[in-house]
Amino acid sequence: MIPPALDRLREQSDVGPGEVPGLLERLAQVPDPRDPRGVRHALAIVLTLTACAVLTGATSLLAVGEWIADAPPHVLERLGVRPDPILPRRLVPSEATVRRLLARIDGDALDE
Numbered sequence: 001m002i003p004p005a006l007d008r009l010r011e012q013s014d015v016g017p018g019e020v021p022g023l024l025e026r027l028a029q030v031p032d033p034r035d036p037r038g039v040r041h042a043l044a045i046v047l048t049l050t051a052c053a054v055l056t057g058a059t060s061l062l063a064v065g066e067w068i069a070d071a072p073p074h075v076l077e078r079l080g081v082r083p084d085p086i087l088p089r090r091l092v093p094s095e096a097t098v099r100r101l102l103a104r105i106d107g108d109a110l111d112e
Contacts, residue, residue: 023048023051024044024045024048024079024080027043027044027047027048027051028042028043028044029109029112030043030044030047030105030106030109030110031106031109033101033104033105033106034101034104040091040093040097041081041091041092041093041097042080043101043105045079045080045081045093046093046097046098046101047105047110048079049067049068049071049079049081049092049093049098050064050068050098050102052067052071052075053067053068053071061095061098061099061102062095064095064098065094065095065096065098065099066095068092068093068095068098069092069094069095071092073089073090076090076092077090
């Protein structure tokens, strides 16, 4: 799945960093299939964490969940992951949350 995406990127003309929206901005455009009540993690953050895990070599949803659970604090802060109100850590989505969300998301909207 990644080689075709890289081929598409190679076909793009040279653009500067300010001309291309960031990953979070792009993924924020994907429609969220969840009922807004009870949502703990923004869709764009879950998708970005998943993409980061895959880019670092995660090849399964279990590996994605493990990478997210062990993600470096500076990455979580930079992505805007909410801090835990009690403990000195950030609240990350569980592997089960990622799995359920990826099963429900519109693949065509994500491809765009």
